[in-house]
Amino acid sequence: EKGGYRHFMLKEIHEQPRAIADTIAGRINEDKDRVLLHDLNLSDDQLAQFDRLYIVACGTSWHAGLVGKFLIEKLARLSVEVDIASEFRYRQPLVNERTLTLVISQSGETADTLAALRESHERGGKVVAICNVVESSIARESDGVIYTHAGPEIGVASTKAFTTQLVALFLFALHLGRVRTMLSSEQLREQIQALLTLPRKLEQALELDEQIESVARQFMHASDFLYLGRGNQYPIALEGALKLKEISYIHAEGYPAGEMKHGPIALIDENLPVVVVVPKNDTYEKVVSNMEEVRARGGQIISISDCDSSDLHSASDAVFAVPTISDDLMPVITSVPLQLLSYHIAVFKGTDVDQPRNLAKSVTVE
Numbered sequence: 107e108k109g110g111y112r113h114f115m116l117k118e119i120h121e122q123p124r125a126i127a128d129t130i131a132g133r134i135n136e137d138k139d140r141v142l143l144h145d146l147n148l149s150d151d152q153l154a155q156f157d158r159l160y161i162v163a164c165g166t167s168w169h170a171g172l173v174g175k176f177l178i179e180k181l182a183r184l185s186v187e188v189d190i191a192s193e194f195r196y197r198q199p200l201v202n203e204r205t206l207t208l209v210i211s212q213s214g215e216t217a218d219t220l221a222a223l224r225e226s227h228e229r230g231g232k233v234v235a236i237c238n239v240v241e242s243s244i245a246r247e248s249d250g251v252i253y254t255h256a257g258p259e260i261g262v263a264s265t266k267a268f269t270t271q272l273v274a275l276f277l278f279a280l281h282l283g284r285v286r287t288m289l290s291s292e293q294l295r296e297q298i299q300a301l302l303t304l305p306r307k308l309e310q311a312l313e314l315d316e317q318i319e320s321v322a323r324q325f326m327h328a329s330d331f332l333y334l335g336r337g338n339q340y341p342i343a344l345e346g347a348l349k350l351k352e353i354s355y356i357h358a359e360g361y362p363a364g365e366m367k368h369g370p371i372a373l374i375d376e377n378l379p380v381v382v383v384v385p386k387n388d389t390y391e392k393v394v395s396n397m398e399e400v401r402a403r404g405g406q407i408i409s410i411s412d413c414d415s416s417d418l419h420s421a422s423d424a425v426f427a428v429p430t431i432s433d434d435l436m437p438v439i440t441s442v443p444l445q446l447l448s449y450h451i452a453v454f455k456g457t458d459v460d461q462p463r464n465l466a467k468s469v470t471v472e
């Protein structure tokens with residue numbers, strides 16, 4: 107049942123190229139310049155009329171939502187607010203008939219996310235779910251659904267559900283961008299071309315497994331980790347930190363790299379490994395200079411990048427070199443080494459990777 111893998115989590119990490127290919131399949135037109143979302147149940151006219159978009163979710167799905175904000179604001183030019191379901195449901199959100207709420211849930215049964223969905227409906231808004239489980243409560247009660255085709259996810263720590271949520275958000279952002287006339291066919295074609303290379307690039311990222319295992323062995327004794335990222339990589343830093351906490355029981359925090367000097371830099375010493383997600387994009391140099399600040403204080407750095415420059419190597423104790431892709435899709439790629447890092451640290455520590463203490467796969471109570 108684990109397909110030769112030692113844990114479901116490792117199997118599910120390796121299933122990502124396939125899960126992502128399945129999530130894309132059937133959703134691109136023949137000319138490759140349009141996204142088809144059959145179960146959205148909202149016409150282009152209806153979609154074009156929304157003036158407010160909330161993304162609501164819990165845990166890892168909330169992290170996907172944070173990346174979604176970048177995608178939708180950039181590609182569809184609609185302002186997006188992302189909220190944690192247990193907060194949203196109690197704060198009298200500003201929902202009316204011109205509001206779309208996008209709920210994200212792997213299981214489709216998370217109590218707070220379901221309550222947030224109902225809250226949006228009661229206030230007259232429409233709800234679309236990004237969901238992995240067909241006919242789950244959240245899928246059934248939403249006006250429309252974008253299913254992630256990740257297949258069953260057994261490990262409590264979400265992996266392939268997360269990256270397929272990112273792909274679903276990307277598809278939705280392209281669709282909304284076209285409907286709102288913010289994207290030309292040419293731009294759509296370019297984005298879709300990049301998307302279609304994603305499964306292959308993920309295969310390449312998975313080849314880092316052995317290197318990551320040996321770096322994990324080196325760092326497994328640390329009692330705290332800091333994860334840094336900027337822009338659309340900040341949510342990936344949060345997700346990396348959550349993954350480590352959940353399965354290895356090591357305390358970890360995610361921070362926006364530029365915020366480091368406003369407090370967390372006080373924590374840096376030789377005992378605090380810092381994991382930095384630093385792809386070659388507009389803020390690359392800024393993040394490298396954040397890394398240099400960490401190094402100057404004796405901190406140890408593991409970096410994840412598609413850039414093979416000497417400044418990066420000299421600022422890092424280990425570099426996980428990932429393949430390159432468009433900046434909008436890079437968070438899918440950088441997620442993979444972070445999943446593997448937490449997995450191998452947990453295995454070295456001997457924790458119950460698939461069933462970590464105190465956690466349930468789906469949280470059906472408040």
Ligand code: M6R
Pocket residue numbers: 164165166167168210211212213214215216219262263264265352465467468469
């Ligand atoms: O099924 P959902 O996506 O609604 O679950 C939300 C969270 O409970 C879930 O993502 C949780 O944070 C995972 N254990 C993370 O790995």
